[in-house]
Amino acid sequence: MHRSQVNLKDPLLAGVLAFLVPGLGHLYQGRRFKAAIYSLCIISLYLYGLSLSNWKIVQYRGGPGEPRTELLSFMAQCGVGLPGLFAVNQSRRFRRSGEQIVTSLREPFSAPFAGTIEAQEGEDDLQGEVAGTIELAPVAGRFNDAVIVGKINGTTSDGREVSLALGEGVRLGPELRNDPQRFVEADIIRESGKDESRIGQIANAHIPRSFWNWFAIPLTDAEEQDLHRELGKLHELALVFTMIAGLLNILAVWDAVDGPAYGYGLEPDPRAKGNPAATSAASSAEPASQEAVTAGATS
Amino acid sequence: MDTLLAHAPLLAHANVTWYLLPLAAVISLVYNTSRYEDAQRIFVQAGRTFATILFFMAVILGILVLLSYNL
Known part of the structure; x- marks a missing residue:
């Protein structure tokens, strides 16, 4: 879709980069403006949500017996790939090491x-x-x-x-x-x-x-309850912010893989009132507008 | 000041409603960035989306205020 107007380079690689770090895939494609918007908006929202929760809201507690609702919220947060994958790795480390008090050391x-x-x-x-x-x-x-x-x-x-x-x-x-x-x-x-x-x-x-x-290490049930008590409504807000940031990054990944969904944006707006040319242009055929856009883009 | 805040709960410190404004702005901007490529079109459409979200939020707020009137 609209690939004639936007050079997507290797869409798969761009998609993976965009998944790992918001905006990175677009930077690779040379779409610096979009890279700036995606990285600024999504990373800011994600970090703000994290900071509201004292940096504790992103965690993967996906062990046996854990509630599925937590898995769903984590999957939404995982739209921002790098911290999500990091949390999965931290959960694996935590399950392996346990919660033992340390009474011996390997080195000073x-x-x-x-x-x-x-x-x-x-x-x-x-x-x-x-x-x-x-x-x-x-x-x-x-x-x-x-x-x-x-x-x-x-x-x-x-x-x-x-x-x-x-x-x-x-x-x-x-x-x-x-x-x-x-x-x-x-x-x-x-x-x-x-x-x-x-x-x-x-x-x-x-x-x-x-x-x-410590970052993204899963909380125990008691620690989770303490966090709820400490944060109150901010806990839900932090969860919502990080989840929405993750979901928004799915749009960014889609854009990196397949280009902008509605077109370049220089086509006449079919909804514009009092603009019969726009309406007819929109209803007649896309190629005409495509040519105009390509001409505009190359001039 | 406390009296003012008591009569205007939306102005109260850290009311969660205020957090929805930047959230709506970010959603509008990212959504429209994924729809278009042209920067000007993105900003215009994002402004419209933001206004639409705020309008519906205001409508819902108005309904809730009406429902809770004199409670």
């Missing part, structure tokens, strides 16, 4: 840290917010099991520099979860030679989770 790592410390060291009372860096490392524990130990270097809310050792049994939140923050639980210890004694603990502490490990 350090991360920004924020939390509350409650510790008593002699006369020195350490209480309050601490922000800094946490260093964690895997070691063999007292009973030769794999455990995590670590150290916090940071500054308290009243400006004191602290360096605290964390005893065996540091616990981290699950590796994959739809939350950019990962909790940390640990005892604070005092080391003197080979002896160590517990002097306190860290509470409400968290380290950042990487984007790859």
